[in-house]
Amino acid sequence: MRTTPPRLTAFRRALATPLLVMALATATAVPASASRAQTIVLPGAVSAEGIAVGRGTTFFAGDLIRGDIFRGDLRRGKADMFIDNPDGRMAVGMAVLSSRNMLFVAGGGTGQAYVYDTDTGATLATYQFGDPSTSVINDVTVTSRGAWFTDSLQAKLYFVPVSPAGTLGKFRTLAVTGPAAVTPGQFNLNGIQAAPGGRSLVVAHSGTGSVYRVDATTGVSVLISGVSVPSVDGLVLSGRSLWAVQATNQISLIHLSPELDSGVVRKVITSDLLQSPATAALHGDRLAVINGKFDTGFPPTADQYEAVIVPAR
Numbered sequence: 001m002r003t004t005p006p007r008l009t010a011f012r013r014a015l016a017t018p019l020l021v022m023a024l025a026t027a028t029a030v031p032a033s034a035s036r037a038q039t040i041v042l043p044g045a046v047s048a049e050g051i052a053v054g055r056g057t058t059f060f061a062g063d064l065i066r067g068d069i070f071r072g073d074l075r076r077g078k079a080d081m082f083i084d085n086p087d088g089r090m091a092v093g094m095a096v097l098s099s100r101n102m103l104f105v106a107g108g109g110t111g112q113a114y115v116y117d118t119d120t121g122a123t124l125a126t127y128q129f130g131d132p133s134t135s136v137i138n139d140v141t142v143t144s145r146g147a148w149f150t151d152s153l154q155a156k157l158y159f160v161p162v163s164p165a166g167t168l169g170k171f172r173t174l175a176v177t178g179p180a181a182v183t184p185g186q187f188n189l190n191g192i193q194a195a196p197g198g199r200s201l202v203v204a205h206s207g208t209g210s211v212y213r214v215d216a217t218t219g220v221s222v223l224i225s226g227v228s229v230p231s232v233d234g235l236v237l238s239g240r241s242l243w244a245v246q247a248t249n250q251i252s253l254i255h256l257s258p259e260l261d262s263g264v265v266r267k268v269i270t271s272d273l274l275q276s277p278a279t280a281a282l283h284g285d286r287l288a289v290i291n292g293k294f295d296t297g298f299p300p301t302a303d304q305y306e307a308v309i310v311p312a313r
Helices: 009-028
Strands: 038-041 051-053 058-062 069-073 078-083 094-097 102-106 112-117 123-128 137-143 146-151 156-161 172-175 189-194 200-205 210-215 221-223 232-238 241-246 250-256 263-270 277-283 286-291 306-311
Touching: 038 078, 051 094, 051 277, 051 286, 058 078, 058 094, 102 137, 102 146, 112 137, 112 146, 112 156, 123 156, 146 189, 189 232, 189 241, 200 232, 210 232, 241 277, 250 277
Parallel strands: 094 137, 137 189, 232 277
Antiparallel strands: 038 306, 051 058, 058 069, 069 078, 094 102, 102 112, 112 123, 137 146, 146 156, 156 172, 189 200, 200 210, 210 221, 232 241, 241 250, 250 263, 277 286, 286 306
């Protein structure tokens, strides 16, 4: 019989304040239906958080608490268990490096990260970034050279290199400085996306409800002004279009400046199918959004977990 991983203390503590804020905000929100919205159920999941799109219409999603990975097809609207992981793992944010058939998964309150083969489901590597009592490895983005992970309890980013030959290397830690380095004790650095070229990273900060540009070499951060996204979680970046997933049942579409130092919210995407959304992935003109359902508590207690497909614009 499957059991809940024991190392949830940091994750549960970090969730406490955001859950209260989210519950109050959600209670007063009046969601509007988005046309062509649909759901894809993750069969047997007891929680959900991360999602990533692979080749074609393939997507991957994770069971937050158990660490299991689902694989599905956006066109068919169906998902199945792909990786039945051993007890002790978690699955938070995730990203696919399609050129290397690699799925990178943030391990949440375990302080770990995992790399899986997208064809076979085999574990290619496990990384221990931080102590489970003081780190929450929350989200990840990929570049042609590797993967960047956020830590929601510390002002740090972690980079896992991938060589031109496809070999995974030892991780390195990048200390974040400037306004994004504020760590008030709840969820801080959260969603992350790499700008084209990989020299700059766009990072969400749940505690401040802001997004920042971080220099991938120095760790220096600057506020992306003009953007307020309370209860922000995951991010999606395509060109200068940034989607910020907010636990208040909405996704803000932001147009960024060329320097990535300011932005304007162009549209707020809502749907009556969203329930405490956590992360999203872009496929064509649609977003696949994971319902975290943290409004039910932590661990969440919903009967079903799913991806919701909504128009991206």
